[in-house]
Amino acid sequence: MSINVKRLTAVVVGLGMVGTLAACGSSDGGQGSGDSKTVTLVSHDSWAVSKDVLAAFEKQSGYKVDVLKDGDAGQAVNKAILTKDNPQGDVFFGVDNTLLSRALDNGLFQSYEPKGSGTIKAEYRVDQDKHRVTPIDTGDICVNYDRKYFADHELEPPKGFDDLVEPQYKNLLVTENASASSPGLGFLLGTAAQYGDTGWEGYWKKLKANGVKVVDGWEQAYNEEFSGSAGGKKAKGDRPLVVSYASSPPAEVVFADPKPSTAPTGVAEGTCFRQVEYAGLLGNAKNTKGGKALLDFLISKRFQEDMPLNMFVYPVTEGAQVPPEFVKYGPQAKDPETMDPAKIADHRDQWVKSWTSLVLK
Amino acid sequence: MDLTRTEVAARRRGAAARFGLLAAPVAFFAVFFAYPVAAIVARGLKTDGTWHLARIGEVLAQSDVRHVLWFTTWQALVSTALTLLVALPGAYVFARFDFPGKQVLRAVVTVPFVLPTVVVGTAFLALVGRGGLLDELWGVRLDTTVWAILLAHVFFNYAVVVRTVGGLWAQLDPRQEEAARMLGASQLKAWRQVTLPALAPAVAAAALMVFLFTFTSFGVVQILGGPTFSTLEVEIYRQTSEIFDLSTAAVLTLIQFAAVGAILAVHAWTVRRRETALRLVDASVTARRPRGAGQWALLGGVLVTVAVLLVLPLAVLVQRSLDAPGFGYYRALTSEDGGVFLVPPIEAIGNSLSYAVAATLIAVLIGGLAAIALTRRDAGRFVRGFDALLMLPLGVSAVTVGFGFLISLDEPPLDLRSSWILVPLAQALVGVPFVVRTMLPVLRAVDVRLREAASVLGASPWRVWREVDLPLVRRALLIAAGFAFAVSLGEFGATVFIARPDRPTLPVAVARLLGRPGDFNYGQAMALSTILMVVCAVALLVLERLRTDRTGEF
């Protein structure tokens, strides 16, 4: 018997070692939203905030903010729904108008109307009777164009959806898979808003005939295919039109060294679809008090003004100032396409399915 | 009465020892693999306590699902055939020729295998995509065609064939072929009659491995194939992560499970055949410098293939990381970036290394114990089945495991969702099969009587292992550890789901950087990819130095 005891001891010691490692790690890992001094924000990968702004909130509220970035926007929502009985945090930020119904229908959030909600512009408000979600930021999904290409070819960049099916723009546009990518879906919804519930299919037939290219995700479209982005230039991208964000041009400036005087890319203003991102208090949040404070913070002026250069989005509250370079290189679209989240919820899956068989097959 | 007591005691002792050894691996796989996967499948197919197995039929009846199944299968078959075609000459050259730089080259061809697909996909686009070499030379572009997928699969799996087949080929006694020639066989005939049958099980094992990897291909298909091509694995990812149709995802997971299980069963069978008595010699005595125009041409051809297909894409990556003057992208990695990670991207190197070390420890412990248990002569059918079971994580979608972790490891004592240990655990899941596959043949090759000799001299079973097995398998153990380390470094699919934002690993950091517009993000992604590549290459190069004559499949 003693042999086996010894062998088992070795195994136990070995496992214990791993356990010890785990213990060491968790002590600096700052986990556990059960601790009421910590409030946990669950978000997607694009979440970003300036350090001093967050520190000011932590100091003023007395809560330490833990951020859990849980994949891209769609994944983060899906994960939050999967774990809703035992959520990973207290507040979820980052569900947009295209997926809002999925979150609400699955009972992801509990009601809370943050302090200062009155400053939110009326056009962004939803769920007014239950206050389960609060709009935090907005942005536009638009066709971006490569300035140099159109200058070199002495061609006017397209202005609206109609232009994109014109012969002079043949084989110039790249977009994303609407079933896999949030800008891809936004662009599809934009065309549906423009041409109506049935008319969009005819438009896409023409777009397809005019040589639209569809890739799986934004990364490939923007960094590989689009000729105007930094990555695309390196990859010798040959599509001067891409479905991206209205805020992409300022990013090309902010993240360049030396910074150019004008953005290398521009936005076709008539092709925009408005995206609004919401946050809410998670249904089974362990620290509801902290969560509420955090939601208040998300619509505070300080945070709203900090967002643009961190997440490349626009504020939703009245009176929040947008940085000058942001205004200069990436003005907000004046008259974007919009769609009621309820309508999106009703049609999304069917449209994506029809779109897939129409465009991809 | 007394007579049977001896027998019972001995049998019981054997069973207890086997149980003790297997307990940790079984528990590990049950808790960190079977349970999470079962949980996510149940979430999809079970509502209010009833199973909806009819969904299986419904999903299978969908024409696009059948289309995915068909594409998954045929592309895997063609990829496997192409890989064998391209890599078998390479296996021969690495096995039988001596040439300067051989060790370095063998490490280089293995680098793609452990690099994350997101990096390799980007690099590979530079070869067959727009403005790539083919485009510049002949105006040929293969991206978003099935050819890009097939070629990338060759790129990824070249090393599997070279290492599995080449490893055995190098040890086949050339005198056997010589004997056949003395009996009147032509060179070709001698090869066909003597060498090929001896190699066949290794070729079959390699082919099955490549088939498994390409059947479950994810990143390559997603990045290079565009939205029109979809394997089962890609479809599971889409259904789970994007469309959020968990019941369809669950059915697809079950289908893939069945297919992978079948592949692994055949693989286990061929591997067992491979271990049948072959006359093996030290690899160093079978290789010699090439002689004659034909052999030099073969060597040259293989080197050109390796250069174009494997080195070139990696070189493009390096070149793009150096585009900014004065290593600008590399320097940018050290500056704090509040946006993407909350930490300077350079810290991803430290994170990756510490995760990989932890994952390696776990994989070596679990894989090592499993290998020891599987080596025992009295290992029964159940234990041998466990051998194949250990390989299953290689064939199950990372998104399934990742989502499974999320909903199953959320209660004490297993409330690990926010613990950092989850990352190494997920990586170890992929590392364990490599450890087992590397150590098992070496352990099985240790002469049982050597152990008995030590035992009779007074060594307890534990001492026997330490004094006899360990010194003999130490190099294999190091190699296994190195492989687990490199695989952990490159693991992306599961890590991206569970890595905390303030502790990104290198592949996760690369993917996040690629996900943002702007020159510096792209450049930094290339720079980090290059660093990752160098770390992997160095790890593999160290392994080459350790390579023994009997080091398993990889």
Place this chain on the structure above:
Amino acid sequence: MLLALREATVRFGGRAVLDAVDLEVAQHEIVCVLGPSGSGKSTLLRAVAGLQPLDSGRVMLDGHDQAGLPAHRRGVGLMFQDHQLFPQRDVGGNVAFGLRMHGEPKRRQAERVQELLDLVGLPGARRRAVAALSGGEQQRVALARALAPSPRLLMLDEPLGQLDRSLRERLVVELKELFGRLGTTVLAVTHDQGEAFALADRVVVMRDGRIAQSGTPLEVWQRPADAFVARFLGFENVVEATVGTEAADTPWGKVPVPEDAPQGTRTLLVRPAGVRLVPADVGLRCTVAARTFRGTHVTVHLQPPDAPRLEAACALRDAPETGDEVGVEFDAAEIVVLA
């Protein structure tokens, strides 16, 4: 008794490899188990060592039942057929292994290693790699390694099996002297009768997992227990015969038997020395079928008409040529009636 086996039985599948074996070895005794391959002699050693569990029966050492006691706690030594030296250790490391396992202090280990290497005639080999040793040297190191922890019983499995003949003959004498000097209790197995007879105080012949005969080398040699033992010892002239008071009826005709021989249908052994060659017209007429040179004598194979071949031992100069016709007479002193 130092070692006692009681009805020790080991089955592989349905076959009994050891079949109710009873065996005893006394202190300081050297016992050699002799048998063809497959007779179960190696299994016997492994069972005593604790490497092979018994299906039934008992192994007793110093009167204690060894059931359930693992190999490393039985305090016996085993020298393997092909030595099984640890390849990753040098000679000194191999010899010291058992001492280390028994927790001897380092200094004592070093002394003992030197002592044993001196004993086996390899005084300077301590730092040498085992791979660089010749077969004979390996065998000496293996012996030193097995002796180092001073086992109460030393077991040798085909100790000289792989060595060439001259070395084997030299070493067997050395071993016998060494064991005598040290008072080692030895249980060896071999298939080579010469080795067994040279080494053993007592020889045990095994057949199909059973003991066929046990006795001093002289006893076994002089009176093999049965036809199997006789044939295994190398005797060819073994036939069925009807034994009378003075002579036996055999295929070779009337053959004289010793006076006190048991009567009836028996197996008869005629030693080669008991086959005397006489002129062709006297005795049993035979043709010389073959001659085998044995160094000190010649073995002549004789073919009588309608009877099994006979083997005769002749002095070198008396040996007839192949094809010669000779006559044969039998010497009663060299004839044994087997049980």
